[in-house]
Amino acid sequence: MKEVIITLIKSIREKFKEKLPKVKEAFKAFAKKLKEFFKNPKASVKEFLKDNSKRQRLKIVGIFVLIIALIAVSGPVYRFTKTAYLIPYTRKYNIEFPEGILKDMCDAYGKDQNVCGALTVEDLDYSANVSNIIENDCAFLENGGDVYKDQHFRALRCNFAEADIESLYSTSKGFLKASQKINFTTLFEEEVYKVVAAFYINNNPEDDGGYIFPYNFCGNMSKKDFEMYEDILSHRALYDTGYEYSYDDYFLTISVTSDFMEDFRFVIVCVKTDEKHFEKSEKASDNKKIFYPQVWFDENKQENPYRFTSKWIPKNI
Known part of the structure; x- marks a missing residue:
């Protein structure tokens, strides 16, 4: 059905292009006559009625009627072709779908309207739907994340055992062996991300002097906050991937459960790219002085070189 309508629209456009020169001529003649009409309406009407070229008059009127009809019809037809793919899903699930939703996301959204990607x-051969509400047995968008908005940062939390991202990216060697690619499909866009950093984070504030580094921040940062984030992250990262942070980039962080230490999570930071520009990193160097949460230094009986670092929080949290 969609293909038929598109073919029809193309055919109408081609016919319109063929008639366009004649339409322009007719429009000029019509504009001239209209100007004369307003100068002397009574005389113009008499002259028009005396003119025997009725066929020419009808042709001009017909062309303008066609133009008006095309304008009136093209809008609804175009809108229909943009949403026609939703018809079977609307019938199947009896719900209203968000405008612009990807066809591949329709079934998932139809079954659960909390699905956002x-x-x-x-x-890992791992794939899972992402919810926009907190659910312990699935992947979900962290508080403040919104696929309906253009956000500088988004964060996902995965509690599936199958999402063993830690086994891939907890070492620089693992990072270099891995694909370094993460795919996050929102309701509206297929997004490709490249892993650029990895670190461990405490889940309990008491394990780091009442502080949790805002690894799961969602939203937009100021340039000043972004510079702070970049600086702290460079010390918390397990290794340096060579990525140069840019305020214009878009980021996705993904956290998974970890047994590195009790109540710890493993986090990867990813930067948005696309298939065309994706380039795998060939080098990575270990961080010799990792900025772990305080409990790690306590357990390992080491002095924390970062103990006087401020407990930074972005302004809009």
Whole structure:
């Protein structure tokens, strides 16, 4: 049905292009006559009625009627072709779908309107729907995340055992062996991300002097906050991937459960790219002085070189 309508529209456009020169001529003649009419309406009407070229008059009127009809019809037809793919899903699930939703996301959204996307980690053969509400047994968008908005940062939390991202990216060697690619499909866009950093974070504030580094921040940062984030992250990262942070980039962080230490999570930071510009990093160097939460230094009986670092929080949290 969609293909038929598109073909029809193309045919109408081609016919319109063929008639366009004649339409322009007719429009000029009509404009001239209209100007004369307003100068002397009574005389213009008499002259028009005396003119025997009725066929020419009808042709001009017909062309303008056609133009008006095309304008009136093209809008609704175009809108229909843009949403026609939703018809079977609307009938199947009896719900209203968001405008612009990807066809591949329709079934998932039809079954659960809390679904906001899908996460795929090719290295693990792992794929799961992402919810926009907190659910312990699935992947979900952290508080403040919104796929309906253009956000500088988004964060996902995965509690599936299958989402063993830690086994891939907890070491620089693992990072270099991995694909370094993460696919996050929102309701409206297929997004490709490249892993650029990895670190451990405490889940309990008491394990780091009442502080949790805002690894799961969602929203937009000021340039000043972004510079702070970049600086702290460079010290918390387990290794340096060579990525140069840019305020214009878009980021996705993904956290998973970890047994590195009790109540710890493993986090990867990813930067948005696309298939065309994706480039795998060939080098990575270990961080010799990792900025772990305080409890790690206590457990390992070491002095924390970062103990006087401020407990930074972005302004709009």
